[in-house]
Amino acid sequence: MTGAQALIRSLEKEGVEVIFGYPGGAIMPVYDVLFDSRIRHILTRHEQGAAHAADGYARSTGKVGVCISTSGPGATNLVTGIATANMDSVPMVAITGQVASHVIGTDAFQEADTTGITLPVVKHNYLVTHPADIAHIVQEAFLIASTGRPGAVVIDFPSDIARAQVDFKHAEKRVSLPGYKPTTKGHSRQIKEAAGLLLAAKRPVIYAGGGVITSGASEELRRLARLLEIPVTTTLMAKGAYPETDRLSLGMLGMHGTSYANFVMMETDLIIAVGARFDDRITGKLDSFAPRARVIHIDIDPAEIGKNVPVTLPIVGDAKSVLKELVELVRQKVETSGKRDLTAWHRRIMAWKKEYPLTVPPGDVLRPQFVVNEIYRLTKGKATVVTDVGQHQMWAAQLYKCKTPRQFLSSGGLGTMGFGLPASIGAKIGCPDAQVVNITGDGSFQMNSQEMATAVLNKVAVTIAVIDNGYLGMVRQWQELFFNKRYASTNLRRGESPDFVKLAEAYGAKGIRVTRQDEVEPALKESFKEKKAPVLIDFVVEQEENVFPMVAPGASLDDMIGG
Numbered sequence: 001m002t003g004a005q006a007l008i009r010s011l012e013k014e015g016v017e018v019i020f021g022y023p024g025g026a027i028m029p030v031y032d033v034l035f036d037s038r039i040r041h042i043l044t045r046h047e048q049g050a051a052h053a054a055d056g057y058a059r060s061t062g063k064v065g066v067c068i069s070t071s072g073p074g075a076t077n078l079v080t081g082i083a084t085a086n087m088d089s090v091p092m093v094a095i096t097g098q099v100a101s102h103v104i105g106t107d108a109f110q111e112a113d114t115t116g117i118t119l120p121v122v123k124h125n126y127l128v129t130h131p132a133d134i135a136h137i138v139q140e141a142f143l144i145a146s147t148g149r150p151g152a153v154v155i156d157f158p159s160d161i162a163r164a165q166v167d168f169k170h171a172e173k174r175v176s177l178p179g180y181k182p183t184t185k186g187h188s189r190q191i192k193e194a195a196g197l198l199l200a201a202k203r204p205v206i207y208a209g210g211g212v213i214t215s216g217a218s219e220e221l222r223r224l225a226r227l228l229e230i231p232v233t234t235t236l237m238a239k240g241a242y243p244e245t246d247r248l249s250l251g252m253l254g255m256h257g258t259s260y261a262n263f264v265m266m267e268t269d270l271i272i273a274v275g276a277r278f279d280d281r282i283t284g285k286l287d288s289f290a291p292r293a294r295v296i297h298i299d300i301d302p303a304e305i306g307k308n309v310p311v312t313l314p315i316v317g318d319a320k321s322v323l324k325e326l327v328e329l330v331r332q333k334v335e336t337s338g339k340r341d342l343t344a345w346h347r348r349i350m351a352w353k354k355e356y357p358l359t360v361p362p363g364d365v366l367r368p369q370f371v372v373n374e375i376y377r378l379t380k381g382k383a384t385v386v387t388d389v390g391q392h393q394m395w396a397a398q399l400y401k402c403k404t405p406r407q408f409l410s411s412g413g414l415g416t417m418g419f420g421l422p423a424s425i426g427a428k429i430g431c432p433d434a435q436v437v438n439i440t441g442d443g444s445f446q447m448n449s450q451e452m453a454t455a456v457l458n459k460v461a462v463t464i465a466v467i468d469n470g471y472l473g474m475v476r477q478w479q480e481l482f483f484n485k486r487y488a489s490t491n492l493r494r495g496e497s498p499d500f501v502k503l504a505e506a507y508g509a510k511g512i513r514v515t516r517q518d519e520v521e522p523a524l525k526e527s528f529k530e531k532k533a534p535v536l537i538d539f540v541v542e543q544e545e546n547v548f549p550m551v552a553p554g555a556s557l558d559d560m561i562g563g
C-alpha cells in the first residue's frame, strides 16, 4: 500500500472516528485515501478552526483530537490551535503535509519548517523520513499525546512518503518507548505523610486543577473533601471537577476568582494541590501567596512541582491513583482516631461567603452577568459551556456553576480568542447529546466566525451567545483601571462592526438580537429548540461593565479590587 494508506490505516487502528482539517497540495495523497475511509472528515473553513475543533472534541470526550492540514501556511495556521491544546494538556495529534523530502530546505513552494516551528509548543513531534516508520510513529504519537501529562503531538508527513510503497505492519501490542515512562503511582511513604498532614491541618484547602479532570479523579476528590470536610477551590481548567453547587466549593480562585477563595488561600495552613500548576493568574504576587501554608503538590508532571511555589511534600503520580490511595489511608485514620474539628475554619469561610458573594448587579439594563445567569438557569446548569477569552469568559467561569467534568471548555493557559466557536463544533460532534452553548465576545467571535459555515453545513446545533459590548472588553477594563481610561484600539465601534444577526443569516443560520432583559429567556429558549443548526444570539449589553473581583496584576491575592 502507499504511505498515505498506511497513515490512514494506522489512524483507523487507533480508533479515530473524526478528523478536522483542510486540504492542500502536499497533503492531497492523504486526502485521497481519507475520501474512502470510514473516518469522518470535517472540513473547517480555516486550519485554526480545525485545530480548535479537534481540541474541543478532545476536551469534551477525553479521546485524542485529530486535525490535519497541508504544508506551509496550512501548518502554520494550525500552530495557535496546537499551542492552545498543549498548554492545557489536551491530547491532540496534528498531521501536517510537508513538501517532498528531496526539496526540504530549498524554500520549496509552501514549505515551512513545521517541526521547528512547533517544537516549543508540543509535547513531541515527528518528521517522517522513512515510509516504513509510519505505523510505528502513529502509535507512538497517540501514546505520547494521551498518556502521562497529555499534550499535542505533530506528525509532519512529506508528500513523497505519502506516495511511497510500504509494507504495512501494525504492532498489535502497545508500543513502549525507552525513556518515556510517566510515573503514575505515587510514592506510598509520601502519600502516608500527606494523610498525616491533612489530618493535622486546622485550615486546609484543596486546590484542584485540570489534572483532576484529565485523570478522571473527580470521584476521589469528592471523597477526600467530604471525608475531612475540606473546602475545595478549582481553577478555570478544573471547573466541574468538584460540584460548584456543593457547600464545600469555593469556586474559582485567582485574578477573577471569588473573594472567599482568595482569602482562604491567604489564611490556609495546608494546601493540597492536585493536578494544578500554580499559574500566575492563580497565585498573584508569588512572595505573598499563601504565606502560612504548607503545600502538598500532586502532579503527574514532575517538572511542575516546585516550579513556582516551594512545596513541602511533592507527590509525582496520576491524580486518580494517588487520591485513591490517600482517601483509603485517611478513611482508616479517621475510623481509628477520628478527625479534626474544622468548625472554626468553616465559620470563617461562611462569613466571607456572606460578606462577599458573587452577584448579578441589579437594575434594568442588560448586563453580561444577567445573560450568563439566565443561560445557567435555563440550561439547569447542565450545558457544555465553551467560552472564548475575555470578560465574558470570566463571567461564565464565575456564574455558570458546573457539576460535572468536561462540561466547561475554555482556553486557559494560552488564552486564545477564537477558540470558542470551533471548539463548540468539536464538542458537539464528540458528544451529540450534549447541549452546547458557546459564550463568546464580539471580539473573540470575529476571530473565527467563518466556522459558522462549518456548523451550518454539518448541522451542528450550538447556541452562540455573543456578549456584545462593542469593545475588546477585557483589554478595555485594564485600560480603564491601569491606563487612565485611554481606550487605545479596543473600541469595536458598534454600528461599524458587522451586523451579527445578518452575518448568521448569511451563513444560513438563525440570528436573534436581544437588547432587553425580558428578551433573554425567549431568545435562549428559541435557540435551544433548534436541533440541526447553530443559532446566534447577539446580546447587546452594557458597554463598560467590569469583571470583579479582580486581583490587579502583580498584587497579592487579598488585595482585590471590587472584592
Ligand SMILES: Cc1ncc(C[n+]2csc(CCOP(=O)(O)OP(=O)(O)O)c2C)c(N)n1
Residues within 6 Å of the ligand: 388, 389, 390, 391, 392, 393, 415, 416, 417, 418, 440, 441, 442, 443, 444, 445, 467, 469, 471, 472, 473, 474, 475
Ligand atoms: C488571539 C488573541 N489575541 C489577543 C488577545 C488579548 N485579549 C485578551 S481578552 C481580549 C478582549 C476580548 O474581547 P471580546 O472577545 O469582545 O470579549 P470581552 O472581553 O469583551 O468579553 C483581548 C484582545 C487574546 N487573548 N487572544
